[in-house]
Amino acid sequence: MSKSKPKILIVDDDEVLADLYRMRLEMEGFEISVVSDGEHALEGILEFKPDLVLLDLMLPKMSGFDVLKLIRRTPATSKIRVLVFSALGDLDDRKRAAIFGADDYEVKSEISLADMVAKLRELLTLPQAKETREG
Amino acid sequence: MPNTIPQNQESNKLERAALTFRPFLICLVAVTIPWHIPQTMALFAIVVGMTLFYCFRLLTLKSHQKFFESQAAALVIDNIFVSLLLFAAGPVITVYSGLFVITLIAATYWYRLRGMLISLIAQLAVITLTNTVAFYPPITLGLTRSMIVGLGLFIGVGFIVEQLTRNEHQERVLLSQMAEQNRLESSNLLALVNSMPDAVVLLDDDGKVQLANAAFGDLIQSEQSIVGQNIDKLLALHSPKKDSISLINLARSDEKTMRHRGLMAVSASGAEVGLEATITPNTLKDSTHHYIVLLKDVTNEKSLDEQRQEFISVASHELRTPLGIAEAALSTMLLGKKDMKPEAVTLAEQAQRNVIFLAALVKDITTLAEAQRDALTVEIKPLQVRPLVEQVYKDFLPVATNKGIVLKVQYLPDLPTVLTTEHHVHEIMENLVSNAIKYTKEGGVTITVRPTPAGGILFSIADSGIGISAANQSKLFTKFFRAEDYRTRETGGTGLGLYLCLELANRINAHIWAQSKLNHGSTFFLEIPPVSHLSRDSGQVVQAKVKSLVDQL
Numbered sequence: 001m002s003k004s005k006p007k008i009l010i011v012d013d014d015e016v017l018a019d020l021y022r023m024r025l026e027m028e029g030f031e032i033s034v035v036s037d038g039e040h041a042l043e044g045i046l047e048f049k050p051d052l053v054l055l056d057l058m059l060p061k062m063s064g065f066d067v068l069k070l071i072r073r074t075p076a077t078s079k080i081r082v083l084v085f086s087a088l089g090d091l092d093d094r095k096r097a098a099i100f101g102a103d104d105y106e107v108k109s110e111i112s113l114a115d116m117v118a119k120l121r122e123l124l125t126l127p128q129a130k131e132t133r134e135g
Numbered sequence: 136m137p138n139t140i141p142q143n144q145e146s147n148k149l150e151r152a153a154l155t156f157r158p159f160l161i162c163l164v165a166v167t168i169p170w171h172i173p174q175t176m177a178l179f180a181i182v183v184g185m186t187l188f189y190c191f192r193l194l195t196l197k198s199h200q201k202f203f204e205s206q207a208a209a210l211v212i213d214n215i216f217v218s219l220l221l222f223a224a225g226p227v228i229t230v231y232s233g234l235f236v237i238t239l240i241a242a243t244y245w246y247r248l249r250g251m252l253i254s255l256i257a258q259l260a261v262i263t264l265t266n267t268v269a270f271y272p273p274i275t276l277g278l279t280r281s282m283i284v285g286l287g288l289f290i291g292v293g294f295i296v297e298q299l300t301r302n303e304h305q306e307r308v309l310l311s312q313m314a315e316q317n318r319l320e321s322s323n324l325l326a327l328v329n330s331m332p333d334a335v336v337l338l339d340d341d342g343k344v345q346l347a348n349a350a351f352g353d354l355i356q357s358e359q360s361i362v363g364q365n366i367d368k369l370l371a372l373h374s375p376k377k378d379s380i381s382l383i384n385l386a387r388s389d390e391k392t393m394r395h396r397g398l399m400a401v402s403a404s405g406a407e408v409g410l411e412a413t414i415t416p417n418t419l420k421d422s423t424h425h426y427i428v429l430l431k432d433v434t435n436e437k438s439l440d441e442q443r444q445e446f447i448s449v450a451s452h453e454l455r456t457p458l459g460i461a462e463a464a465l466s467t468m469l470l471g472k473k474d475m476k477p478e479a480v481t482l483a484e485q486a487q488r489n490v491i492f493l494a495a496l497v498k499d500i501t502t503l504a505e506a507q508r509d510a511l512t513v514e515i516k517p518l519q520v521r522p523l524v525e526q527v528y529k530d531f532l533p534v535a536t537n538k539g540i541v542l543k544v545q546y547l548p549d550l551p552t553v554l555t556t557e558h559h560v561h562e563i564m565e566n567l568v569s570n571a572i573k574y575t576k577e578g579g580v581t582i583t584v585r586p587t588p589a590g591g592i593l594f595s596i597a598d599s600g601i602g603i604s605a606a607n608q609s610k611l612f613t614k615f616f617r618a619e620d621y622r623t624r625e626t627g628g629t630g631l632g633l634y635l636c637l638e639l640a641n642r643i644n645a646h647i648w649a650q651s652k653l654n655h656g657s658t659f660f661l662e663i664p665p666v667s668h669l670s671r672d673s674g675q676v677v678q679a680k681v682k683s684l685v686d687q688l
Contacts, residue, residue, distance in 0.1 A: 017460045024467040087455040089501060091558055108459035109494040113466040 005031040006124045009050035011041045011067065012085070013060055017108070021054070028117050038062025042070050045077050051124055055102075057086035057093065065100055072101040081123055085116075334430040340423055342366045342383030354430065356402065366428075372398050372410070386414045386426040396433075409434040447504035451497045458494045465490060499631035502562060506639055515667055517552045518560060520592060524584060527564045535572050541579030542572070550584060553592050555667040559639040563647070566632045567596045567659045574657070575600035590665040597658040603651040611649055612637040636661075643667035 008025060012018045013036045022032045035044040038059040045053060053071065057064035064086065071077045084097045089107040097105050103123060106116065325348075328335055334351035336344055347361050355361070355369050365383075372380040375397055385395055398410040413429040465487040472480045528544050535542035564582075571580040578599030587593045603611065612633050640647040644667055651657035 014456055014460070017456065017463065020460060020463045020467060024463065024470075027467070027470060087452050087459075089452075089455070089498075090505060107455065107498075109455040109462065110498050112491060113463040 005029060006052070007031045007033070007048060007050040008052050008054055008120065009041075009044055009048050010034045010054045011036075011038070011044070011059065011064070012054070012056040013037060013058075014056070021113075024113055025117070025120070030120070036060075038064065038067045041067045042074065042077070045071065045080065050080065052081040052083060052120065054083050054085050054120075057084060057088050057097070065096060068097065068100045068102060083120070083123060333432070336366065336428045336430070338366055338383060338386060338426040338428060340387075340425065342381075342386075344369065345425065351430070354400075354402070354408070354432070370400055370430075372400050375399060382412065382428065383426075385412065386416065386428065389414050389416055389426075391416070407434070408432055409436075444504050447500060451501040451504070454497050455494075458490060458497065461490045462487065462494065496631065499635055503631070503635055503638060506559070506562075506635075506642060515554050515556060518555050518557055518592070518663070520550055520553075520584060521546070523557060523561055523564065524582060524594075527561070527568055528582070530565070531568050531572060534569075535580065538572065538575075540572065540575050540577060542568075543579060543581045545581065545583050547583070547585035549586050550592060551586055551590050551665065553590075553663050553665055553667075555643050555645070555663050559643050560645075560661075560663065563636045563639050563645075563661055564594065564596075566636050567594075567661065570632060571596050571598035571600065571657070571659070574598065578656070587662060592663045594661040594663075595658055596661075597656065599656040602653040602655050602657050603649065604653045608649060608651060612647070 008030050010018050010021055010032060015036065018034045022034055025032050033044060033048045033050065035041050039061045055064050055067060064084065068082060071080060071082060081103045084102040084105045085108060087108045089110065094105050329349040331348060331350055334354045335348045336351050337346040339345055342365050344361050344364050344366055352361065357369060361369065367381050367383055370382065372382055374380055380398060392413065392415045395412045398412055400408045400410055402408045411431040411433045415427040417425050417427060419425065465483055469483055469487065524544055528542065532542055568580065568582065575598040580596065580598045583595045585593050636647055640661065644664055646662040647660065649657055649659045
């Protein structure tokens, strides 16, 4: 891991939650950017170049699934780690997210923020999974 | 249908009356023949021929019922014979006896005593009239003799017929009363069956409709006649997975009354209709079968069930975001607890604990609702035992290590491959292992995987924890049961975990039970059968099993 702060992009239309996460994660030493809809997600990724995307599924304009597909299909962003973080918790949703290439899946309210911070750190310390697998 | 019975009876009577009369008519003609004239032999030939014809007819009536189906046609043939006889006898027979025979023939059509009497009176009137006006030659002694014989015979016949018709009359009155009663009963029954909101069909062994009520007509929306049609052509059933189902095959497979759920059909308007069929097979006296099929439209009921699931799913989903926010806010606030008043810290921590508890409750309720909804759609696949257990181990190792207890896994050799739903097994294992760690303060938790004699797999999760008292063991798998008072609890738990486990185990017909001694740890067992059949039945059977096992401890 480089000396610079790990960057996380939060894609969530719930401003309260996004702000809380931004506050907490900044306190925990991450660099955070927030976008609030699906359409701006890819734009934000290309601009902000995050190490990890915290992606909600139910987003205005473009669903999280579509954003995920787009991230994986765009060469510049295809290696970015994506943690899906949604209020949807169905087995089907989890399966779909996994098929579209999500690195992990967490259900809002089923993970405490402290555990989430630990999870993010763990994901970020891992070598970029997709890269090592393919490279 | 029932009103055809008296009709049959009527034509039988007509037939019987005609057959009774005819021999007497022949006798009458024979008696009136003057024996000295040359035509006698020819007349005799006709009389013998007719007698033979009647014998033949009676015989063939018995064996070739169908050929002589038309009674009226048979009567016409009879009377043509009699007319032939009259025609041949014409030159020698008097006009009186000719008239007499013709009126008798006519009377046989009305065969009743009344008809007979009218013909008799008419006969006498004609004789008197013709004698009075002397239109015909006066009656000779010979003729008078034959007329007297004829009249005597006729009165005898009339008497017999009267007796016959009297019995028949009573019979007929009784029959018509019965028919009326039958009609009333059947119309009442029909009204009853037709007023049922559920479709009822009576099928024969070939799957042809014998009888159907109005609701069935509504269901299939057919303008054509239903009776005699093949049920599978009238009503194309299919499963939720679109496999077509033959109702008659379903019926044939049943020994006793069976209920078949999860049937679908497409209604005339193109909408999907959910049906539930109750089939009662019935063996008749002649050992043929028929089936009484009751079809219940469960489209709305199902959608109610689905609505409930939908509600739970949406409600729990809508609860998640605010719960997540509350937890995140409290958790972040507590980061700066050094700068907070101790009372505030305590309050915030209490709030956080309860938010986490609430979140766990929502999770369990959602899982239950999902399990109920997914009961028909989950897949049965070979279970990857080791990857599953490794995943559970990996997930809980940090928790166990944090608490300072040892988490171990051991596999016994020769584990078979079982067919079941991985998701459910995973969920149950997570719950059991999480519980085991939760209630263990020191020592360890051991997951053991072993084959069962039945060819299944037995998971056991043994802990060295606080154990469960005998009194509490029987309540273990019930909803919202917690061994401790939740207000004084040291461990977070919703009280739904084991109930959820039992529900899920039940769905894959796995057995789940516990052995425990207070302060000596507990062991929970999960036995997966070689092949799981998904069922939507309630957990009562398994619950009873759990209870009896616990009672034995």
